[in-house]
Amino acid sequence: ETGVTQTPRHLVMGMTNKKSLKCEQHLGHNAMYWYKQSAKKPLELMFVYSLEERVENNSVPSRFSPECPNSSHLFLHLHTLQPEDSALYLCASSQGTSGGAGGELFFGEGSRLTVL
């Protein structure tokens, strides 16, 4: 139990569907992240939110749309995805400071997405 909860854990969707991934953190952290994890590839940073403001968008296609309504919740809205988008999507949170280990990431269990 890391204090970061993701739902759903598994999602299968067609290319024309619209779905959302949800993340909630109970750690009082100020920063939240979406990462994509594909087989044999490094964790890819997608989005970073600090105090509900998006501070990083790592050239992610517009078919992925993040939303951070407050510092505890983060969503990833998905629409018209491609089969190559199939991956494990990890949410994480951190204190949101670069001093010391303030950048330590606390990850959720991930949402395994399959696009047919």
Place this chain on the structure above:
Amino acid sequence: GQNIDQPTEMTATEGAIVQINCTYQTSGFNGLFWYQQHAGEAPTFLSYNVLDGLEEKGRFSSFLSRSKGYSYLLLKELQMKDSASYLCAVMGSGGYQKVTFGTGTKLQVIP
């Protein structure tokens, strides 16, 4: 840009010691992390180094040389439960907003 290299796979024997290396080239440096990820689970924090030297935490130790762009994770008295992927990650000049991960080293511990 940022580049992080670590071996893809390693195998070691239960009870032995294993060293997992990580080399990096980054624009700026604000610290290096090691994470452990068991199959089907979330990555979990193991260590953080920002100054040169060795940080020891129980059976696990992490070393950093900033001048060489090099770190290693040392696991002692290996147990079967240590079979996992070990991810090296660097916090560059972008600070906490820009943590870059290596591909991870999959460690298999055998009896």
